[in-house]
Amino acid sequence: MAQKKKKSDTTPFAERLLTRLKTRPSAHGAVFVLDLRGRDWSGARPARSGFLTLRNPSDEGWPAKGATTLDQAVAEQWLRDHYAAWIERKLQINEDGPDSGLTVAEACDTYLEDLTKLLGADHNTVSVRRSVVRVHLKPAFGDVPLAALTRKRLRQFLEGLQVKKWEHGILQEMPAMRRTKENVRSTLQALWNHTYPDTAWPFGTLSMAERGVSRRRREAAEAGEIAGMTTSKSYTLAEITSLLARAVQYDRTAFRLLPWLPNTAETIALLVCTAARIDELMLLRWKHVLFEEEAIFIPGTKSAGAPRWIPMQRSLRPWLDRLRALHGGYPEPNAYVLHVRRGQPLKRPSRKTYGARLGKVEAQAALKRHRKATHGFRATHLSWAAPHLPDGVLKAYAGHSRARGGATDAYVETRPPFMPASHREVIQIPCPDVVGAARLGTAA
Known part of the structure; x- marks a missing residue:
């Protein structure tokens, strides 16, 4: 048969x-x-x-x-x-009707242009998809016709997707996490739907396996490594001292003869001593800083608990004095604490500008952490303060919503009169003289 x-x-x-x-x-x-x-x-x-x-x-x-x-x-x-x-x-x-010969790069440019018009350049979706296009799609498929992509090719691309991450101060290439792969896949699907609105997405569900990450973790455990099993989120006092000194040197060389203000070290001091998010720090004005009450109002917007009063750490005072000196000694109340250019105190600073500065300083000090440049400073404050403050107070100062976990949040006040004096001694950072910062006069 x-x-x-x-x-x-x-x-x-x-x-x-x-x-x-x-x-x-x-x-x-x-x-x-x-x-x-x-x-x-x-x-x-x-x-x-x-x-x-x-x-x-x-x-x-x-x-x-x-x-x-x-x-x-x-x-x-x-x-x-x-x-x-x-x-x-x-x-x-x-x-x-659409051109079947349109390349991935051409389709990406048109898609991002239309998406920016629809949502605005600062929208998070626009930022994420612009990054995906620049880092992943154009290098891999830029010259390939969009219609020529195949399911097999996309699956192999996602399975082998690599990203560059900072680990222990070293930039390394490693397998992408599942969330990164999902961002790439969703960007591809949105790109297809925008380019060919009358043709269904032809590639179905694509694998998002994270085989590489679990394998690296297992290999590190078998080798008895500690570094490969954990991720450093916060800085030690020695590392903060090193970063402040590096920032002072960076300001001295990068901005000595330029119109931009040399306040990178002061920005680090503010981030460590306030636990403020970078967006919140960009909104901070001098009227929010109360020297007599030793308190700072953080104009947060992320959640109901984001607008908050926090104690002014006494180790932050000399750094605030340096910022005041950059303003001429007596800044007007509506001036931004961190402004970028000399003579423009009422112009809102850019988080991208300060994020880029901080990232360069961290890289130069070999202390760059993965993820955003400012996350490590917020994590540092919370890690240092955790042994000294009750959990609910710590969360309230950090701007977490429902910090105490219930109706109590609607009643408990954290305004300056209700702050214990001991809360102003929780974070200790070196003064400007220790890290080599020159004394500033009162000239603008």
């Missing part, structure tokens, strides 16, 4: 293409091509010829570039795995 033939993976459309597989002579010998002459194939064939040369889909620059083959079995496999889906999609898209 004859053995039952294994069911073929060839789709009806791929079978049609197989009948059009031919060989043609070239300068390097015969190559396999698809004969796409005829009206039915007008949306898929090359502009100057009715013949499409088959090239290795794994090569960079496919389908316009790549190695050819003289092996018919290999050519048929390429056709089934890649060419069939791509050409069928091109034909479908051609019927709907």
Whole structure:
């Protein structure tokens, strides 16, 4: 009895293409091509010829570039795995109107432009997707026609996705986390839907496995490592001292003759001593800083608990005095505590400007942490203060919503009269003289 033939993976459309597989002579010998002459194939064939040369889909620059083959079995496999889906999609898209030859880079530029007009340049979705396009999509697929992407190629791309992260002060390349992969996939799907609104997303669900991360953790455990099993979130006093000294040096060399204010070290001091989020610090004005009451009002907006009073740490006073000296000694109440350019105290500072400054200082000091440059300073404050403050008070000073976990939050006050004096001695950072900061006069 004859053995039952294994069911073929060839789709009806791929079978049609197989009948059009031919060989043609070239300068390097015969190559396999698809004969796409005829009206039915007008949306898929090359502009100057009715013949499409088959090239290795794994090569960079496919389908316009790549190695050819003289092996018919290999050519048929390429056709089934890649060419069939791509050409069928091109034909479908051609019927709907959009250009099937649009590259991923071109589609990304148009998509981001329209998304920015819709949501605004500062919207979080715009920022995330602009980053995904710049870091992942354009380097991997920039010159590839969007319609030429295949499920297999995207799956392999996501499974092997690598990112650069700071660990223990060293920039390392490692497997991407699941959240990063989800951001890449959702950006791709949004890009497709924007470019081809009448054609459904053709790639279905893509794998988001994190095999690399768990493997690294297991290998670190088997090797008896500690560094590979934990992530440092906060800085020690010695590290903060080093960062302040590095920031003073950075300000001295980067801004000595420029109109920008040299206040990077002061920014670090504020972040460590207030636990403020960077967005909150950008809203801080001198009228929020009460020297007599030794309190600071943080104009937070993230949650109901974000607008809050916090005790002014006494180790912060000399750093605040330096900031006042940069304003001429007596800043007007509405002036921003951190402003970027000399002579523009009423212009709101940019979190990107200060985030970039802090990131450079952390990298120069070999203390760069993964994630945002300012998270480590907020974590440092909370880690240092945790042994000295009740949990509810710590959360209230940090601006967490429902810090005490119930109706009590609506009654308990943290205004200056209700702050114990001991709460102003919780965070101890070195004074400017210790880290080499020069004394400032009162000239603006």
